[in-house]
Amino acid sequence: MSDIRPEILQIPDATCAIYRDAPAWGGRLTAAIGQFSCGSAEAGIALLESAARKLSAEGCSAVIGPMDGDTWHKYRVVSDSDGSAPYFLEPVSGLFDLAAFQGSGFAPV
Numbered sequence: 611m612s613d614i615r616p617e618i619l620q621i622p623d624a625t626c627a628i629y630r631d632a633p634a635w636g637g638r639l640t641a642a643i644g645q646f647s648c649g650s651a652e653a654g655i656a657l658l659e660s661a662a663r664k665l666s667a668e669g670c671s672a673v674i675g676p677m678d679g680d681t682w683h684k685y686r687v688v689s690d691s692d693g694s695a696p697y698f699l700e701p702v703s704g705l706f707d708l709a710a711f712q713g714s715g716f717a718p719v
Contacts, residue, residue, distance in 0.1 A: 616644070616679065619661055623653035624710075628661055629679040635672040635719070641665045643675030644684065647704055654710025662714065674719060676707065687711055689718070 616627035625647055632642035643661055648654030662673050677685040688696075688703040696702055 618645070619657060619664075621653065621657050621660065623650055624648035624657035626657055626661060626675075627678070628665065629677070630670075631679070632674060632677065633680060635674055638672040639670050640672040640674060641670045642677040642679055643673060644678035646676045646707060646710075648706050648710050651706040651709035651713055654706050655713040658710060658714035658716070673716075675711065675716065676703075 614629075614631050616629045618625065618627050625645070626643050627645035629642040629644060632640045634640050643658065646654070646658075648657065658675075665673055676687050677683075684701055686701050687707045688701055689708055
């Protein structure tokens, strides 16, 4: 990953960063969405859909997330939990992260 700073996108109740120098996915121009947070699933969905439209208009044909640029940093959403505390260095997702990513069309890779 280069030292290019991500673009920060914000709407009411949601924020994320766009990393345009993300690792290629399937040989396609790829961007990553990271530093994601939202106060509701609806706000998260709106923000992720806006980011995806923006990136598509720029010619990006693959968007992955949540990933803070690369897998050396925070890179996944927790999709299943029994409520136990995470292990050391395991990710912690926000209350609405999974619903936002799923609701905006993201799928596990």
